[in-house]
Structure formats: C-alpha cells, structure tokens
Amino acid sequence: MYRLYRSCIRSLQMPPKAQAAGKGRGPAKRKLAEEFPPGEVLTDTSKKSWKLGDPIGQGGFGLLYLANENSSKTVGADAPYVIKVEPSDNGPLFSELKFYMRAAKPDLIQSWMTSHKMKYLGVPKYWGSGLHEKGGKRYRFMVMDRFGTDLQKKFEETGRRFPRKLVLQLGLRLLDILEYIHEHEYVHADIKASNLLLSHNNPNQVYLVDYGLAYRYAPEGVLKEYKEDPKRCHDGTIEFTSIDAHKGVSPCRRSDLEILGYCMVQWLCSKLPWEDKLQDPLYVRDSKLQCRDNVSEFMSKCFSSQDKPDELQKFMEEVKTLSYTDKPAYQKLRSILEAGLKSIGTKDDDKLEFSSAVSSNGAGPSSSAKKTSKRKKVVDYKEESDDEVVGSPAKKRKSPKKKGKNPLFLLSHAPVLFSG
Numbered sequence: 001m002y003r004l005y006r007s008c009i010r011s012l013q014m015p016p017k018a019q020a021a022g023k024g025r026g027p028a029k030r031k032l033a034e035e036f037p038p039g040e041v042l043t044d045t046s047k048k049s050w051k052l053g054d055p056i057g058q059g060g061f062g063l064l065y066l067a068n069e070n071s072s073k074t075v076g077a078d079a080p081y082v083i084k085v086e087p088s089d090n091g092p093l094f095s096e097l098k099f100y101m102r103a104a105k106p107d108l109i110q111s112w113m114t115s116h117k118m119k120y121l122g123v124p125k126y127w128g129s130g131l132h133e134k135g136g137k138r139y140r141f142m143v144m145d146r147f148g149t150d151l152q153k154k155f156e157e158t159g160r161r162f163p164r165k166l167v168l169q170l171g172l173r174l175l176d177i178l179e180y181i182h183e184h185e186y187v188h189a190d191i192k193a194s195n196l197l198l199s200h201n202n203p204n205q206v207y208l209v210d211y212g213l214a215y216r217y218a219p220e221g222v223l224k225e226y227k228e229d230p231k232r233c234h235d236g237t238i239e240f241t242s243i244d245a246h247k248g249v250s251p252c253r254r255s256d257l258e259i260l261g262y263c264m265v266q267w268l269c270s271k272l273p274w275e276d277k278l279q280d281p282l283y284v285r286d287s288k289l290q291c292r293d294n295v296s297e298f299m300s301k302c303f304s305s306q307d308k309p310d311e312l313q314k315f316m317e318e319v320k321t322l323s324y325t326d327k328p329a330y331q332k333l334r335s336i337l338e339a340g341l342k343s344i345g346t347k348d349d350d351k352l353e354f355s356s357a358v359s360s361n362g363a364g365p366s367s368s369a370k371k372t373s374k375r376k377k378v379v380d381y382k383e384e385s386d387d388e389v390v391g392s393p394a395k396k397r398k399s400p401k402k403k404g405k406n407p408l409f410l411l412s413h414a415p416v417l418f419s420g
Contacts, residue, residue, distance in 0.1 A: 044128035088138040100126035103184035122207040152194035189213040189251040246285035254322035311340025
C-alpha cells in the first residue's frame with residue numbers, strides 16, 4: 001500500500017518485493033500511472049483547484065508532483081505542496097486518507113496548537129483530495145504539505161549517532177505528536193528516523209509522516225481489546241516494532257511509546273543489540289522481552305557505564321508500567337526527558353543541531369557504528385478494514401534493502417491516499 005511520503009517515495013524508487021516464501025503473498029499487480037504535463041489542474045472534493053508542477057517521483061503505482069493553488073502562474077521549484085496521483089483502480093490510499101481527514105485537517109491541528117500553547121505540531125496537514133479524469137481514465141489524488149530531508153539520512157551522515165541533546169529534543173517533539181494523534185483515536189505504529197522529515201522551510205521543525213500502519217485504537221472512544229493474532233505477528237519495522245506487534249496484537253498507545261524508546265536508544269548509541277539478527281523475528285521479539293524485563297541490563301548492552309543516559313532508562317521503565325488500554329502520562333514522560341537535558345547542562349531551545357557523533361553521546365558497540373543493518377519491513381495490504389487500519393495485516397512484503405535517494409520533497413513517502 002502507499003503510505004505517506006516515506007512509503008510513497010520508497011515505492012516510487014523501487015518496485016515492491018514479495019515477502020519471503022511461506023509468509024504470504026505480495027501485493028497484487030497494479031496499473032502504472034501516466035504522467036500529467038505541468039499545468040494540469042485538479043479539482044478536489046471541496047471544489048478547490050490545484051495546479052501540478054514537475055513530477056518529483058515515479059514508481060509502479062503513482063506519481064508525486066510539486067503543486068500549488070491554481071493560478072495563472074507556473075508551479076515553480078519553490079512550490080509549498082505536493083500531490084500524489086495514481087489510477088483510481090489501484091486503491092491503496094483509502095485507509096490512510098481516513099486518518100488524514102479525521103485527524104489532520106489544518107483547522108483541527110491549529111485548534112490543538114492554540115489550546116496547548118504550541119509553536120508548531122509535527123503532524124502533516126491534509127489539504128484536499130479527489131478524483132480526476134483524463135483521457136477516459138480516472139485518477140485519485142491527495143494534496144499534502146511539502147517537506148525536506150528525512151532524519152535517517154541525517155543519521156547516516158553523522159556516523160549513525162545523534163547528539164544527546166538532539167535525541168531528547170526529538171523525543172519531546174514526538175511526545176507532542178503522539179499525544180495529539182492518540183487523543184484523536186489513532187496510533188502511528190511505525191516511528192523511525194526515515195519517517196521523520198524536516199520542514200521544507202524551517203530546519204528546526206520535524207514532522208512524523210507515513211501513516212501506512214496507523215490504527216484506530218479507539219473508534220468513537222471505545223478502546224479495542226487485547227487480542228493476539230498469529231497472522232499479524234511482527235508487523236511494522238522489525239528493529240523498532242513493539243512487543244505487542246510481535247505477538248500479533250493490534251497497536252495501542254504504549255506501543256508507540258515503546259517504539260519511541262527503541263528509536264531514542266538507537267539514535268544515541270548507533271545500534272540496537274538485536275540488529276544483527278533482524279531476519280529472525282522470534283529472536284528480535286525475545287530480545288525485546290528481555291529488555292522489558294530488565295531495562296538496566298539492556299541499557300548496559302547499549303552504553304558504557306559512564307555514558308548511560310539515565311533519562312532513557314527512566315523513560316522505558318515508565319512505559320513498561322502501562323497496560324494495553326492505559327492512557328500514558330505524557331507530561332511525566334516529558335519531564336523525564338527535560339530532566340535529561342538539564343543533567344547535561346542544556347535545555348530545549350527549539351534548535352535541532354545535527355553534529356558529528358562524539359564519544360560523550362554514550363557509544364554503543366563501536367565496531368558497529370558505521371555498519372548499516374539490514375532492515376526488514378512488513379507492510380500489509382488490505383482494502384477496507386473493520387479495524388480502521390491504514391495498512392492492515394492481510395498481505396505482507398519486505399521493504400527494499402537498497403536505500404533510495406530522497407527527492408526534494410516532502411512527506412517522505414506519499415500517504416496511502418485511498419484504497420479501493
């Protein structure tokens with residue numbers, strides 16, 4: 001399925017691969033998108049017109065274009081929007097569109113920011129969607145904000161380590177984002193550096209994109225019950241996915257926070273202890289269970305004694321106390337990370353500084369710092385789901401091992417705009 005920028009671009013760069021034998025079928029073959037000429041005008045469901053610029057990504061399912069509101073002017077390289085277009089018969093965008101229409105409308109985000117006295121919130125805004133006919137064919141499209149580079153690229157550029165201050169700041173930004181989407185009945189379920197994009201105009205703002213696995217855990221306020229499903233085991237990006245996901249349980253709020261904990265540890269020490277065996281999901285699951293059972297021992301595997309970040313251990317200890325349906329104490333978690341900033345003599349100054357890795361970060365296994373681990377990504381394809389899953393676990397595939405270039409965009413992977 002197509003997923004917000006990151007997944008879109010990934011699919012725009014390489015065709016999807018089927019998962020290993022015995023793990024299910026790959027996604028059905030879909031029609032190729034035809035390229036529209038610059039200047040093509042699309043009208044969304046609210047009758048607003050949008051003009052396409054040059055395409056900035058192409059793949060088996062669709063195209064991603066620079067875009068702007070319709071006017072007599074040509075859409076230039078400084079366009080503030082992007083539009084994802086694909087043949088309507090393909091249908092992988094419907095579920096994710098549900099998330100954007102429910103939780104990412106600009107006025108909804110602005111209202112939250114105002115009531116919580118926030119300068120910005122790193123949730124991409126939904127600007128419109130619709131159907132477009134050309135040459136007797138129908139196409140679906142969605143209008144999104146344009147973004148800059150992703151943090152995975154920054155992570156690799158800095159020797160696979162981020163400064164401790166930056167890691168804690170990113171944790172604080174993500175707590176803001178997660179509290180917002182959780183309060184709007186969804187969990188993300190796929191937090192990682194490649195799904196975090198810098199603003200196109202402000203390098204100190206970061207956005208969580210790719211809601212391809214987003215799950216509506218509390219439709220109309222009614223919490224889903226804990227239920228293990230062997231067919232759904234290990235969904236997500238395996239090095240970060242939650243223990244619940246490893247057991248085939250639908251993601252919940254604690255799942256997002258558990259994933260965030262793994263991300264922060266990796267960003268600080270360069271490599272999680274189980275990254276050498278990502279092709280063995282049971283080993284990864286058991287390693288995470290051991291981590292949950294003894295967080296202190298886990299931290300000792302990742303950091304030297306003098307560099308162990310106490311705040312990350314406290315963060316993970318707090319998350320492990322949550323039951324499946326518990327509402328997290330977001331402010332308590334923020335306080336833990338803020339205390340970490342204070343302990344290193346700094347504070348959150350709203351500036352994200354990506355500097356080269358230094359020993360004071362708390363180095364993990366040094367021999368692995370420059371070693372890029374293989375990633376196994378399970379993406380599920382399902383059309384409409386009773387569980388309101390953006391990418392529900394029906395059919396799975398591996399993500400390409402080869403990294404593609406991140407074009408000059410946006411929501412790193414175009415969202416699954418619709419699904420048939």
